[in-house]
Amino acid sequence: MTYEFKGWAGYDEKAADGGLKYEAFEPKVFEEDDVDVKILYCGICGSDASVLAGEFGPIEAGRVAGHEIVGEVVRVGAQSGGLAVGDVVGIGAQTDSCLACEFCDAHKEQYCATPTLTFGSPYVRGKSAGTMCKGGFATTWRGPAHFAIKLPAGLDPAAAAPLFCGGVTVYTPLKRWGAGPGKRVGVLGIGGLGHMAIQIAKAMGADVTAISRGSGKEADARKLGASKYIATGADLAADFAPHARSLDLIISTINPPKVDVAAYLALLRPEGAFVLVGAVVEPITFHSFPLITGAVSVGGSNTGSPDEIRELLALVASHPEAAPWVQKWAFEDINKALPEFNKGAPRYRFVLANTENGAKL
Template sequence: MTYEFKGWAGYDKEAATGGLKYEAFEPKVFEDDDVDVKILYCGICGSDASVLAGEFGPIEAGRIAGHEIVGEVVRVGPKAEGLKLGDVVGIGAQSDSCLACEFCTGHKEQYCATPTFTFGSPYARGASAGQNSKGGFASHWRGPAHFAIPLPSGLDPAAAAPLLCGGVTVYTPLKRWGAGSERKRVGVLGLGGLGHMAVLIARAMGAEVTAISRGTSKEGDARKLGAGSYIATGADLAQDLAPHARTLDLVISTINPPKVDVAAYLGLLRPEGAFVTVGAVIEPFSFHSFPLITGGLSVGGSNTGSPDDIRELLALVAAHPEALPWVQKWDMGQINEAMVEFGKGAPRYRFVLANTGNGARL
C-alpha cells in the first residue's frame, strides 16, 4: 500500500481545546473482511468532544476520535462482501461486532454483547483483538466491510456524514416507535445537532413535528427545518407545557442536562404515547406511575442503530434531499479551531471536517 495512516490524536484533556496532534498511527491488522477507506469527510458529534475532554475518564495516549466518516474504498479484502474499489461509503459509531449472535444475525448489531465502537474501543475478534479502534479524524479508516455502508449515488457526501451517528441515533427510535405511521404527532425536545436531524427526519417520515426548545431563538430555524409547531420553554416548565397537554404521540428527547423533568414532558403525550430519550442524562428519571397507567404511556431509550438502519436512513434522505443535515464545513487541518468553536455551541447545526488533502471539497 502506498498510503500511511495518520490522524489527529489526543493525549490528555487538552485534546478538546486545541491539543490534537497530527501523527502517524498503526491501524488494526488487515483481515480478509476488512476494507481501507480514504477519509473525505467526518462530522463532529457531541460524544467526540465529551470523550476528548475526558468527561468519560482519561483517554489513552493517541486517541483518534470521529465517528461520522465518509470516504472512498481504496483496499478490499477477499471476504469484504458488497464493496469494491472506489465505492463511497459511510461508517458510524459502531465499527465491529461478533457477527454471530442472535442480535448480529438479526440485523440489530448495536445490541451485540461485544460491540467495537469506532474509536477507543477494543476489537473483540481477529488478530487485533484487544487493540483499540481509531476513528475518522484521520487520513484513513480500516475495518470490516459489514460496517461500511455505501452512500446512494447523488447524496451529498459531506452533508450525509452526520447521518451516520447523529442521524441514525434519532432515526432508529423514530422508526421503532412508528413516527409518521401509528404515531403521527412527534415532538422533538432540544434543537442541537441531534434535534435538528430529528425534525428533518421525522418530517421526511411523514410526521407532524413540534419542536420544543428553550426560548424563542431557534423558532425560525425549527420552522425552516419543517416543524409545524414550536413550544418555547422558560423558567416554569410545567406552565409552558400546560397549553400543549395531550397533543403529541411521541416525544424524542435529545437533551442531556444533568437532570430532565420527564414527568412534565409526559403531560404532552396523548394516550399510548411514548417518551424516548437518546440523550444520556446523569440524574435518574423520576415520575409517578399514574400517568403511565391511565394514559397507557411508555418511556424508552435508544442508542445508535444497525448497518441496516443506516442503509434505510441514507435511502430515505436520498429520496428526501430536504432532510439533509445543515452542515458547516471546516478543513480537517483546522480541527483544533473547529473543536474549540464546537465547544462554544457554535454549530448550526453540525460541523463536518473536510479532508482536503484527500480531495474533499470545502
C-alpha cells in the first residue's frame, strides 16, 4: 500500500481563521516502535485554533495541528505494541514522551517533563529528536505506537475522535476527584469540553449540574445528562445564592479573559474543588478565608495518559448515550470549518472526515 504525507499547514497567525495550505511534508523517520495511521477523522479543538493563531507562541512555517485523530493502522514496526495493520486507533494531544522517567513508568505520561504535543512540538527521542511532529490535519500520522490507542468495539470512530483530547481532558479530573454515584458535579460552560464533561460525569454515575450563561443551552444540557441547570447572568453571587454548598466538584471548561473564582467557590460543598481545564488569561484571584473555612480547593488538570484514554473509551463504549455530539466537515473544507469554529458554531464538536481515506461524511 502506498500513501502520502500531506497536511493542512499553518504559516502565520492568521491561519486560525482559515489560511491553511495543503501540502506534502516529510514525516519523522519510521522506527520499530512506530505506526503509520491513515487518518479518517480529526476533531477540531480550541487549542488547535490557539496554536495556529500563535497564542501559545510563534509557530514554525508548515505547522500541522490537529490532535483528536482516529484512523486505520497501515504500517507497524517490530515493536508496535501489539497493533496490527487494519486496527482502528486514535491519538490525542500527546504524541510522545521520554518513556523512561518515573511518570512514564507510572503510566502518567502527561506529566513527563519532555512531552511531544501532537499539535506541534519537537520529538524528544529517537532518530527524529529535535524535529517538529506533525498533527492530525493530515492524510497520515506517523508516531510511537505507545500513543496510538485501539478503539474498543461499538464506538463510532467519528464520534470517538473528540474523546482523545477534549474527552480525556475532562475525564481525568472527574476520575481524580471521585465523580461517581452520590457525587454532585457541576460543569461550567457547555461547549466542546463542557458537553463531554456532562456526558462523561453522568456515565460515571454522578449527578450533573450544568452552569452556563442564559438559558439557551438548557435543553441540550438536559439531553446530555444534566439533572440541573444554573443560568448565569450579570450577578453571579445572586445567581448562585440558592445553590450555595451544593456541588462536590466543578469542572470549568470556559476560557474567558477572567473568571470570578470566588463566586464559584460558594457553590462548593466542604472539601469540594473547582478545577480548571480551560485556561484563563488574567490571573485568578480570591481570598484565602473562604478557602479555609469551606475547606475547598482550586485546581487544574492537563489532558490524560494513554491508560486514561483507554478507560474513557471503554466507559463510552458501554454508555452509547455518552458519545460526543459531532458535526462532520469534509477534510478539504478545513479552511471553511475553522472560521465557523472560531465563531462558536459547533454543537458541540467539529470533526474533519477524510472521505478519500474511507471516512463517512
